[in-house]
Amino acid sequence: MAEFAEPLARxxxxxxxxPGIGQKSAQRIAFHLLRTPREDAATLAQAILDxxxxxxxxxxxxxxxxxxICLYCRDPHREHSTICVVEEAHNILPIETxxxxxxxxxxxxxxxxxxxxxxxxxxxxxxxxxxxxxGDVQEIILATNPTVExxxxxxxxxxxxxxxxxxxxxxxxGIPVGSDLEFADEVTMSRSLENRREM
Numbered sequence: 001m002a003e004f005a006e007p008l009a010r011x012x013x014x015x016x017x018x019p020g021i022g023q024k025s026a027q028r029i030a031f032h033l034l035r036t037p038r039e040d041a042a043t044l045a046q047a048i049l050d051x052x053x054x055x056x057x058x059x060x061x062x063x064x065x066x067x068x069i070c071l072y073c074r075d076p077h078r079e080h081s082t083i084c085v086v087e088e089a090h091n092i093l094p095i096e097t098x099x100x101x102x103x104x105x106x107x108x109x110x111x112x113x114x115x116x117x118x119x120x121x122x123x124x125x126x127x128x129x130x131x132x133x134x135g136d137v138q139e140i141i142l143a144t145n146p147t148v149e150x151x152x153x154x155x156x157x158x159x160x161x162x163x164x165x166x167x168x169x170x171x172x173x174g175i176p177v178g179s180d181l182e183f184a185d186e187v188t189m190s191r192s193l194e195n196r197r198e199m
Contacts, residue, residue, distance in 0.1 A: 008034065060131070062107040062124045064089045072105055079103045081138040085128065085157065087111045087145055095143065103141075106131065111149035112156055120156060128157075132164050139167040146173045146191075 004012065008030055015026035033041055057063070058070035065071070072078055072092075082103030086092055089107050108123045131137065140161055144150035158168045174192030175184050184192070 058107075060127075061105050062089075062109055062127065063092065063105055077102070080136050082141065083128070083131065083137055083139075084141040084143050086143050087150065087153070091143065091145070101141075103139075108144075108153065111144060111147070111153040113149045113152075123153075125157070125160070129160070129164070132161065132166060137166050139169060142168065142170045 003009075011030040011033065012023075012026045015021055015029045016023060018026075021029070033044070055064055055066055056068075058065040058073055059068050060073045061070060063070040063072065067074075079102045082101075083106050084095060084101060084103055085106045085108060086095070087108050087110060092105055092107070095101050095105075106124070106128045108125065108128075110118055110123050112118060112120060112123065128140075132140075140157070142154040142157055144153045144157075154170055158170075162168050172191075172195040174188060174195050175181065181189070
């Protein structure tokens with residue numbers, strides 16, 4: 001393996017700790033930063049520190065926020081009768097990019113995973129139940145990931161929340177637009193058939 005000066009080697013090691021970054025990508029990032037002006041490197045470093053120092057968790061929905069209440073919860077134009085439940089804060093972005101959902105969110109901060117020692121008590125479920133007690137919520141959309149953990153979490157939440165009154169729905173899953181049926185696995189194909197709709 002090539003030897004680098006200690007500061008560069010340390011930067012490469014730190015870059016490798018980022019998700020999806022291997023040795024070669026870490027080296028490319030490190031050499032890019034080495035070539036950039038000091039001001040740009042300082043701006044990047046400050047942005048990283050600001051994320052750590054200036055962001056927190058929304059008191060209502062557990063989303064990432066720069067104030068006590070996140071931008072979705074404090075938006076008066078959002079529909080307060082519908083809450084979309086997601087596993088992590090970054091799961092909100094794909095929903096928002098559709099420009100079709102105008103309700104509120106609730107971030108669980110994970111999914112039930114007995115193998116990793118994560119049970120319902122480690123998730124932000126109690127705060128979701130507390131949000132239902134004001135009586136405004138009419139529908140809960142379970143938008144957990146289509147994984148074993150996400151499905152287990154959705155089933156658990158459905159059983160827990162149904163007796164509390166709101167309509168409980170689950171996002172549809174199946175064949176993505178633009179793909180070919182021959183590449184669909186059995187689970188995806190069966191989900192597509194289950195979630196079919198009338199035309």
